Amino acid sequence: MKVYITGAATTKFGELWATSPRRLAGEAVGGALKDAGIGIRRVDALFVGNMLSGMLGGQEHLGAFFAEELGITAPAFKIEGACASGGLALHNAVNSVLSGQYDTVVVLGVEKMTDHKPEDVAIALMGAGSEEERVSGVTFPGLYAILARAHMREYGTTREQLAAVAVKNHYHASLNPNAQFHTTVTIEQVVRSSRIADPLRLLDCSPISDGAAALVITSKKLGVQILASSVATDTLGLAQRKSLTELKATQEAVKKAYTLAGVKPKDIDVAEVHDCFTIAEILAMEDLGFFAKGKAAGAIAAGETKLGASGHLVVNPSGGLKGCGHPVGATGVKQIVELVDQLRGRAGARQIKGAKIGLAHNVGGSGATAVVHILKK
Amino acid sequence: MVGIVSYGTYIPVYRIKLADVASAWEKDPQEVVHSLGIEEKAVPGTDEDAVTIALEAAFNSLTAFRGKPTDIDALFVGSESHPYAVNPTSTIVGELLGVGHNYLAADMEFACKAGSAGMQAIAGLISAGQVHHGMAIGADTARSKPHDELEYTSAAAGAAYLMGAKQLIAKLLAYTSYSSDTPDFWRRDGIRYPSHAGRFTGEPGYFAHVVGAGTRLLTTSHMKPEDFDYCVFHMPNGKFPRDVARRLGFSKEQLSTSLTVDHIGNPYSASSMLGLAAVLDIAKPGEKIFMASYGSGAGSDAFAWETTSLLPRVQKIRERCQELVTQEILKKQYVNYVEYLKKTHKI
Amino acid sequence: MSEAVEQPPWYIFSKNNMNSPVKIWRNQKYIATMLGREGNIVSWTIIRVPPAGFSNLAPYPVVIVDLVGGERITAQLVDWREEDLTEGRRVKVVVRRIREPTTEGVIPYGVKVKPV
Numbered sequence: 001m002k003v004y005i006t007g008a009a010t011t012k013f014g015e016l017w018a019t020s021p022r023r024l025a026g027e028a029v030g031g032a033l034k035d036a037g038i039g040i041r042r043v044d045a046l047f048v049g050n051m052l053s054g055m056l057g058g059q060e061h062l063g064a065f066f067a068e069e070l071g072i073t074a075p076a077f078k079i080e081g082a083c084a085s086g087g088l089a090l091h092n093a094v095n096s097v098l099s100g101q102y103d104t105v106v107v108l109g110v111e112k113m114t115d116h117k118p119e120d121v122a123i124a125l126m127g128a129g130s131e132e133e134r135v136s137g138v139t140f141p142g143l144y145a146i147l148a149r150a151h152m153r154e155y156g157t158t159r160e161q162l163a164a165v166a167v168k169n170h171y172h173a174s175l176n177p178n179a180q181f182h183t184t185v186t187i188e189q190v191v192r193s194s195r196i197a198d199p200l201r202l203l204d205c206s207p208i209s210d211g212a213a214a215l216v217i218t219s220k221k222l223g224v225q226i227l228a229s230s231v232a233t234d235t236l237g238l239a240q241r242k243s244l245t246e247l248k249a250t251q252e253a254v255k256k257a258y259t260l261a262g263v264k265p266k267d268i269d270v271a272e273v274h275d276c277f278t279i280a281e282i283l284a285m286e287d288l289g290f291f292a293k294g295k296a297a298g299a300i301a302a303g304e305t306k307l308g309a310s311g312h313l314v315v316n317p318s319g320g321l322k323g324c325g326h327p328v329g330a331t332g333v334k335q336i337v338e339l340v341d342q343l344r345g346r347a348g349a350r351q352i353k354g355a356k357i358g359l360a361h362n363v364g365g366s367g368a369t370a371v372v373h374i375l376k377k
Numbered sequence: 378m379v380g381i382v383s384y385g386t387y388i389p390v391y392r393i394k395l396a397d398v399a400s401a402w403e404k405d406p407q408e409v410v411h412s413l414g415i416e417e418k419a420v421p422g423t424d425e426d427a428v429t430i431a432l433e434a435a436f437n438s439l440t441a442f443r444g445k446p447t448d449i450d451a452l453f454v455g456s457e458s459h460p461y462a463v464n465p466t467s468t469i470v471g472e473l474l475g476v477g478h479n480y481l482a483a484d485m486e487f488a489c490k491a492g493s494a495g496m497q498a499i500a501g502l503i504s505a506g507q508v509h510h511g512m513a514i515g516a517d518t519a520r521s522k523p524h525d526e527l528e529y530t531s532a533a534a535g536a537a538y539l540m541g542a543k544q545l546i547a548k549l550l551a552y553t554s555y556s557s558d559t560p561d562f563w564r565r566d567g568i569r570y571p572s573h574a575g576r577f578t579g580e581p582g583y584f585a586h587v588v589g590a591g592t593r594l595l596t597t598s599h600m601k602p603e604d605f606d607y608c609v610f611h612m613p614n615g616k617f618p619r620d621v622a623r624r625l626g627f628s629k630e631q632l633s634t635s636l637t638v639d640h641i642g643n644p645y646s647a648s649s650m651l652g653l654a655a656v657l658d659i660a661k662p663g664e665k666i667f668m669a670s671y672g673s674g675a676g677s678d679a680f681a682w683e684t685t686s687l688l689p690r691v692q693k694i695r696e697r698c699q700e701l702v703t704q705e706i707l708k709k710q711y712v713n714y715v716e717y718l719k720k721t722h723k724i
Numbered sequence: 725m726s727e728a729v730e731q732p733p734w735y736i737f738s739k740n741n742m743n744s745p746v747k748i749w750r751n752q753k754y755i756a757t758m759l760g761r762e763g764n765i766v767s768w769t770i771i772r773v774p775p776a777g778f779s780n781l782a783p784y785p786v787v788i789v790d791l792v793g794g795e796r797i798t799a800q801l802v803d804w805r806e807e808d809l810t811e812g813r814r815v816k817v818v819v820r821r822i823r824e825p826t827t828e829g830v831i832p833y834g835v836k837v838k839p840v
Contacts, residue, residue, distance in 0.1 A: 118773075119775055120776045122774075123776040126775060132797060132798050132835075135800075136798050136836075137778040137786065139771060196773050197770065198772070200769075238788065238798060
């Protein structure tokens with residue numbers, strides 16, 4: 001596909017009390033434009049990925065909102081797909097460039113979550129699930145806890161193996177200046193952290209965060225190439241899925257992506273996957289074809305996907321959602337920024353030597369939307 | 378002839394021991410239990426209310442009914458804890474039961490006799506031929522102020538009676554009612570807890586009206602206490618029903634089956650109706666049951682029932698479904714005083 | 725008198741979503757058809773950190789149930805004990821308050837399940 005990423009930047013992710021969504025956007029877009037070496041006037045369209053601006057902030061119409069903030073009158077759109085909003089915004093941006101209607105577009109993923117109490121954020125996030133799930137009082141940790149229990153029952157995945165995902169991603173995050181967390185954690189600490197939704201504990205769960213990330217996408221052959229941008233959907237609610245031990249939307253999206261890109265799982269050098277909860281990374285490793293069903297947990301626990309390990313594939317070098325933070329609409333875009341940094345050799349202490357092909361995996365809800373991007377140096 | 382076609386009951390699973398309530402207030406548990414004659418009471422779940430309890434009792438009453446919910450032409454719910462001051466409990470229950478739209482719905486209030494008042498009103502509609510099947514429900518999540526005496530006895534439960542003119546499991550031989558303006562126990566609109574006049578609720582309240590209605594029923598129906606196999610009274614505590622039974626000339630044996638209060642306390646509008654169900658659960662065909670409810674404010678509804686040969690079939694169905702009063706009493710989970718306060722929304 | 729809960733700061737959600745009288749009215753038929761249906765627990769979790777509006781009920785289990793008749797649903801489990809959280813446990817649908825209503829709003833009733 002003739003579409004390229006010429007600029008990529010993120011803000012710091014974390015509890016950014018003093019930083020408004022406007023400031024976040026300005027910082028991320030400014031950084032991406034500078035990276036691309038162009039001015040804002042060159043931008044033909046703006047794609048904004050965000051989930052909660054309406055429910056939490058009372059502000060919809062984000063396309064116009066951020067266009068005004070950036071001082072442009074170009075076409076602007078808010079794209080929403082729960083936690084996959086960022087990935088979907090990129091997907092739509094890619095399509096707009098491939099269509100020939102726009103030449104250079106900006107993708108902005110932005111989310112402000114810390115202005116409200118955690119219990120209010122929790123209920124707003126349940127907008128990503130089904131009505132039946134909202135009525136039951138389940139939360140996102142609860143839904144993924146059900147997935148964890150099913151996986152542990154089916155494949156013998158252990159409590160410690162879940163914890164190993166958090167340990168790895170915190171280690172990676174400690175090397176990422178923009179990450180929310182810089183402290184490392186141990187298996188023991190994860191397993192003993194406070195109970196959220198049995199069997200998941202506090203340190204199995206990605207945090208509530210603020211942050212923004214931006215990309216400049218163009219048809220001109222400059223920078224990292226996007227080989228594939230694929231999306232698939234599945235039922236909103238877990239109860240309506242065919243299986244509780246896999247996310248079919250991920251499998252469908254990645255299958256299309258591998259075909260489009262002409263690559264196989266073994267060709268991927270670096271992957272940023274959707275670890276909203278520790279179990280989600282295990283599921284992703286299997287659904288993306290990196291490990292056979294039931295084999296991913298053991299491999300992760302053995303350190304096969306860690307920076308500096310013997311394995312070929314490094315997963316979530318940014319720290320993932322768990323270590324880097326998860327401002328929901330920004331995550332899908334941040335994953336791409338990390339891959340761009342890796343492929344362009346500017347990932348600093350997190351650099352994976354010789355990374356040529358990267359994969360980003362972004363999920364909405366408990367697996368109702370999945371977006372996969374494959375990038376090439 | 379009017380009577381009961383089928384019936385259903387529901388008691389929430391939670392229980393608190395009176396001794397635990399007493400200990401919270403540093404009272405002598407033995408003394409409290411002894412003076413009230415009750416060991417423990419039923420506590421509603423946090424998410425239960427008069428609507429959900431009425432619905433569950435009503436749903437259970439349809440298990441043995443050979444007809445359809447749409448055969449119900451009238452549905453009255455009596456309670457002192459209707460969740461809305463304006464918006465009928467009866468239509469929420471009717472809608473979720475699938476009764477359709479062609480029925481008379483009404484909410485009743487008369488302290489603990491709101492449900493039995495509904496039974497008499499429905500009996501009248503059936504006798505007049507206006508209604509073929511009518512359901513009268515008594516359901517409450519009874520309220521009491523912490524540290525007040527009522528805290529030991531106020532409970533939660535529901536009982537639903539589907540009445541009609543055909544296929545009766547119990548015939549309504551006679552009924553009467555005795556009413557006066559006696560302010561022994563009341564709750565103002567918008568106020569959370571009821572108030573009462575202490576010992577005034579006894580003689581001028583409970584006893585005057587139950588004896589009044591009971592005596593009148595015996596006189597007008599030309600019956601004597603010995604003619605009955607069972608008697609049922611409103612049960613605000615363990616002592617009053619035993620006392621009034623004796624005063625009216627009934628024996629301990631006639632009363633004992635109905636004493637649900639000993640196990641679950643006083644579920645206000647469901648009290649005497651649940652006592653009646655406990656009797657119906659074990660009565661044989663051709664037996665007579667005397668029943669008198671009591672509602673503060675005040676009044677008493679008295680009934681004389683006679684069971685028929687159609688009763689055993691309903692008993693067997695209730696037993697198979699684990700819905701007998703004795704079976705529901707045994708489905709219990711104890712809570713401590715703090716959990717009790719949470720479930721009754723006091724904290 | 726209903727017990728009041730503090731209204732969350734975002735007006736749209738609390739007023740118009742769970743407690744919309746029109747939505748509640750539209751959902752009655754669904755609830756009526758579910759009442760009394762039985763099924764078996766497939767999987768579960770216990771919610772210990774509840775979302776806004778559910779704090780008075782926590783901790784509570786949420787279960788996935790395979791209903792007799794083929795459907796699978798997600799629902800809150802009530803009247804439960806630890807030993808009820810096993811695969812295959814028989815449950816039945818009951819109607820309960822979904823969560824505490826706001827001071828002046830309509831009371832939301834909905835589908836939950838309890839062990840049989």
